[in-house]
Amino acid sequence: MSKISYSKEVIRDLIEGKLPWSQTKSIISGYKDEDRFDKYVEVLQEKVAWQEKILLPLTHELYIVQKGSDRIVKCSCGQEFGDYRVNWKLNALIHVRESEEEVKELYPYPSAPDAEFCEIREFYCPGCGTQLWVETVPFGYPLVFDFLPDLDTFYAEWLKRPLPSQKEFTDLTCDFIAQNWAE
Amino acid sequence: MGDQRDIVLIGSDAGGTMTDMLVVDKAGEFIVGKASTTPRDQSIGFANSMIDAAEYWGMDWQKEAKNYLPGIAGIIYSGTSMLNTLLTRTGKKIGIILTKGFEDSLIHERGIGVHASYGYQDKIHPVSHIHNEPFVPKKLIRGVTERISMFGEAVVPLYQGEVREAVADLLDRGVEGIAVLFLWSYLNPQHEMMAAAIAREIMKERSQEVPLYLSCEIVPITRENSRLNALVLQAYGAEPAREQLFGIERMLHQDGYKHPLQVALADGGIANIRYPALFKACFSGPVGGILGAKYLSQEMDMPNLLCTDMGGTSFDLGLIMGGECSILREIELARTVLNIPTLVMDSIGAGCGMYLSIDPESKRVDIGPDSAGADPGPVCYMMGNETPTVMDCVLILGILNPDYYLGGKVEVDWDAAYKAIKEKCADPLGIDPYDFAEGVLDLINVRMREHIGTVLSVRGYSPADYYVIGYGGAGPTFLAGYTAGLPFKGVFTVPWAAAFSAFGCAAADYLHRYQKSTLVALPPGSDDGMKQFMAMTVSASWAELEEIAAREMEEEGFKREEISFKQVAYVRYSQQLEDVEVISPLPRLVTAQDMDKLIEAFEETYSRKYVHAAMFPEVGYQIFEIGLLATVSRPKPLLRKYPLEGKTPPGEAEKGTRQVYFGGEWRKANLYEMDLLRSGNEVEGLAVIEAPSTTMFVPLGKKVIVDEYKRCWLKEV
Numbered sequence: 045m046s047k048i049s050y051s052k053e054v055i056r057d058l059i060e061g062k063l064p065w066s067q068t069k070s071i072i073s074g075y076k077d078e079d080r081f082d083k084y085v086e087v088l089q090e091k092v093a094w095q096e097k098i099l100l101p102l103t104h105e106l107y108i109v110q111k112g113s114d115r116i117v118k119c120s121c122g123q124e125f126g127d128y129r130v131n132w133k134l135n136a137l138i139h140v141r142e143s144e145e146e147v148k149e150l151y152p153y154p155s156a157p158d159a160e161f162c163e164i165r166e167f168y169c170p171g172c173g174t175q176l177w178v179e180t181v182p183f184g185y186p187l188v189f190d191f192l193p194d195l196d197t198f199y200a201e202w203l204k205r206p207l208p209s210q211k212e213f214t215d216l217t218c219d220f221i222a223q224n225w226a227e
Numbered sequence: 228m229g230d231q232r233d234i235v236l237i238g239s240d241a242g243g244t245m246t247d248m249l250v251v252d253k254a255g256e257f258i259v260g261k262a263s264t265t266p267r268d269q270s271i272g273f274a275n276s277m278i279d280a281a282e283y284w285g286m287d288w289q290k291e292a293k294n295y296l297p298g299i300a301g302i303i304y305s306g307t308s309m310l311n312t313l314l315t316r317t318g319k320k321i322g323i324i325l326t327k328g329f330e331d332s333l334i335h336e337r338g339i340g341v342h343a344s345y346g347y348q349d350k351i352h353p354v355s356h357i358h359n360e361p362f363v364p365k366k367l368i369r370g371v372t373e374r375i376s377m378f379g380e381a382v383v384p385l386y387q388g389e390v391r392e393a394v395a396d397l398l399d400r401g402v403e404g405i406a407v408l409f410l411w412s413y414l415n416p417q418h419e420m421m422a423a424a425i426a427r428e429i430m431k432e433r434s435q436e437v438p439l440y441l442s443c444e445i446v447p448i449t450r451e452n453s454r455l456n457a458l459v460l461q462a463y464g465a466e467p468a469r470e471q472l473f474g475i476e477r478m479l480h481q482d483g484y485k486h487p488l489q490v491a492l493a494d495g496g497i498a499n500i501r502y503p504a505l506f507k508a509c510f511s512g513p514v515g516g517i518l519g520a521k522y523l524s525q526e527m528d529m530p531n532l533l534c535t536d537m538g539g540t541s542f543d544l545g546l547i548m549g550g551e552c553s554i555l556r557e558i559e560l561a562r563t564v565l566n567i568p569t570l571v572m573d574s575i576g577a578g579c580g581m582y583l584s585i586d587p588e589s590k591r592v593d594i595g596p597d598s599a600g601a602d603p604g605p606v607c608y609m610m611g612n613e614t615p616t617v618m619d620c621v622l623i624l625g626i627l628n629p630d631y632y633l634g635g636k637v638e639v640d641w642d643a644a645y646k647a648i649k650e651k652c653a654d655p656l657g658i659d660p661y662d663f664a665e666g667v668l669d670l671i672n673v674r675m676r677e678h679i680g681t682v683l684s685v686r687g688y689s690p691a692d693y694y695v696i697g698y699g700g701a702g703p704t705f706l707a708g709y710t711a712g713l714p715f716k717g718v719f720t721v722p723w724a725a726a727f728s729a730f731g732c733a734a735a736d737y738l739h740r741y742q743k744s745t746l747v748a749l750p751p752g753s754d755d756g757m758k759q760f761m762a763m764t765v766s767a768s769w770a771e772l773e774e775i776a777a778r779e780m781e782e783e784g785f786k787r788e789e790i791s792f793k794q795v796a797y798v799r800y801s802q803q804l805e806d807v808e809v810i811s812p813l814p815r816l817v818t819a820q821d822m823d824k825l826i827e828a829f830e831e832t833y834s835r836k837y838v839h840a841a842m843f844p845e846v847g848y849q850i851f852e853i854g855l856l857a858t859v860s861r862p863k864p865l866l867r868k869y870p871l872e873g874k875t876p877p878g879e880a881e882k883g884t885r886q887v888y889f890g891g892e893w894r895k896a897n898l899y900e901m902d903l904l905r906s907g908n909e910v911e912g913l914a915v916i917e918a919p920s921t922t923m924f925v926p927l928g929k930k931v932i933v934d935e936y937k938r939c940w941l942k943e944v
């Protein structure tokens with residue numbers, strides 16, 4: 045059986061959003077190419093200036109990378125956000141829009157979220173100033189930890205090549221807060 | 228000069244790829260023509276297809292058209308140019324005025340729009356869903372303040388200043404037409420009428436004129452979203468299509484044709500090409516077949532007939548019950564839901580052009596969902612496609628004659644088909660290419676058979692009550708396969724199966740269908756006063772529609788006394804979601820007893836459509852829509868009867884033998900020319916009956932009996 049595989053150029057165009065929709069759609073609807081993940085990561089690795097190996101992309105700019113024996117979140121600019129099991133947003137710059145005026149700067153009527161009820165949080169990279177993420181939540185809601193991947197299982201059982209050192213699969217955000225900001 | 232023939236009717240169906248032509252003479256003999264569809268100027272494809280057909284009667288149509296056209300009583304066309312306008316987004320530049328707050332309706336669209344036209348797997352994977360680019364951009368859509376309530380009352384007056392501004396602004400932007408749709412305008416058109424008057428005034432002031440399209444006139448029925456889509460289709464797509472139709476009509480008139488060109492409508496009617504609501508013609512091809520079957524059903528005493536149409540991309544079923552077909556009031560077309568009454572069809576993706584592939588994980592054979600169409604076509608067309616299709620399988624098994632495909636007019640390459648099937652499918656599975664090809668045919672036959680079973684059983688019908696007709700380019704080839712094992716009353720095809728939609732157009736009634744929304748409720752225990760009041764409400768709406776119908780048909784050149792009306796009501800049990808189309812037993816409801824008669828007719832239809840036990844009179848009745856069928860009689864193809872002859876086909880019909888792979892081995896199959904078979908002849912399988920535009924396959928254990936109408940019945944040996 046011939047394995048389905050797209051060229052690295054096609055995968056690069058896919059990542060950069062340069063493929064026409066008809067082609068994107070046929071990739072989405074077709075059988076899965078077996079080497080997609082590796083090619084995808086290769087393309088991403090070529091786009092960043094640093095050497096640490098990308099284990100998994102998190103957002104457009106953020107990656108989980110292998111640094112020594114640690115796995116940390118790193119921005120494409122090089123800024124580091126610490127252990128991937130801690131919500132990286134704790135180490136980002138945060139701009140909060142909570143008044144109606146601030147919300148209206150972005151959203152015309154009637155698309156604006158209700159400023160009486162929720163706030164818009166914008167997360168920026170301290171290294172390059174890129175906006176990394178935006179969330180809209182009710183006042184006082186904890187920072188959303190969007191994605192904590194089970195990397196060891198993914199590498200061992202899906203890619204069939206376990207990562208060198210195992211990490212406990214657990215959310216360390218609260219420990220981080222206790223260590224750094226508790227009285 | 229060819230044979231002297233009295234040509235009386237021409238039906239034509241311009242599909243996405245081929246334009247089919249069916250020409251009928253006075254004696255009821257038919258010929259079929261085919262040519263490529265020419266989307267830019269459809270009159271070319273029409274003429275070529277006609278030339279092709281005429282050749283079979285030895286005529287040189289280019290030279291002799293003038294001799295025949297003056298005597299022809301009707302030419303009916305059904306085409307895809309409107310659909311094509313939508314797909315290529317080449318319609319008119321239209322401005323829209325909507326109720327304020329609803330300006331983004333086209334952008335939001337119906338949820339189903341994001342996956343309309345997708346196969347099942349894409350439908351359940353939201354990552355592949357995508358919103359459609361609206362046919363009218365947001366900058367050409369204006370909202371104005373006004374509101375009509377659901378009871379038809381003006382609860383917010385029309386802000387006339389806003390209408391002025393909107394019209395002036397749209398004209399400044401160079402629109403070629405303005406469509407107006409206000410909520411609930413079909414219950415009270417007052418605001419739309421006022422807006423239209425203002426628009427006309429402004430256009431007069433500016434000495435500038437563009438057409439106005441009012442929803443209360445063009446689509447005065449419920450379901451706001453699909454109503455808007457239908458109005459946009461009329462303004463955006465129907466007028467360019469009308470120009471094409473006039474082009475064909477001009478060509479025919481130049482050679483002496485005396486009548487207006489007519490088009491088939493999605494609801495099964497026929498209209499002059501000047502018909503205002505021309506958007507209803509945008510989906511006429513596929514319903515053509517059902518119209519043809521309906522005609523056979525009525526003329527040949529087969530009240531229950533299942534229509535099966537297998538073409539390149541889909542397998543479509545239609546049901547005729549008691550000589551009539553049912554209507555669906557919304558359709559999905561070009562990825563939008565439109566408020567167009569359409570003959571009910573149940574389609575699945577199972578066509579002869581479908582691609583074959585092997586799932587790399589499960590090693591399962593997948594058929595479709597995409598199809599190679601006519602361009603690039605199957606591998607055997609040698610037009611650049613390298614992925615095998617169902618048709619390539621039919622070819623390598625010996626069922627199709629490589630030297631006589633479409634009467635020998637299209638060259639097909641057997642070796643290329645074999646090579647592609649072997650390399651892409653059979654080798655990876657480690658099986659013989661012929662076994663693979665036969666397996667594919669079994670698979671697609673099972674899929675179609677299950678579809679037939681489902682369509683009948685969900686409605687509670689039994690195959691034993693139905694005849695089956697198979698048509699479409701691939702219908703006769705697969706007919707034996709997809710009907711196998713189902714106990715139908717009878718299974719047949721006709722020699723003109725490949726142009727059956729064109730035949731249906733020629734055989735349809737000259738009919739317009741009108742709809743109107745209404746609010747009629749009969750709660751349980753309604754007294755006679757209440758019933759009488761509701762009866763009069765319904766009658767008043769019918770009278771209104773008859774007035775519109777008579778006016779329109781008079782404009783199309785008919786006299787009022789030629790028009791016959793059938794009054795229709797869409798009745799439901801209170802609060803149920805689905806209603807039932809009921810033909811009223813009386814032309815007008817006057818008394819409470821008249822209303823009871825309509826309800827009786829409803830319950831009779833309801834219990835036939837569902838089951839008797841589903842009836843639920845305890846909750847009362849509602850009527851939200853009424854309708855009118857306005858018909859004028861027109862000439863139809865004569866169905867000629869031939870004298871029955873012996874069982875043995877004449878020598879001239881025999882075309883020798885060919886090896887066909889069937890049941891896992893190569894066997895000798897007898898070959899026949901379909902047009903030369905005589906009434907009374909029998910052909911026993913294994914056999915292939917060839918016609919210029921289709922191929923009928925007769926498996927081992929089956930035989931074909933040609934009857935006095937030249938229907939080819941498929942029977943057990």
Ligand SMILES: [Zn+2]
Nearest residue numbers: 119121169172
């Ligand atoms: Zn950064």
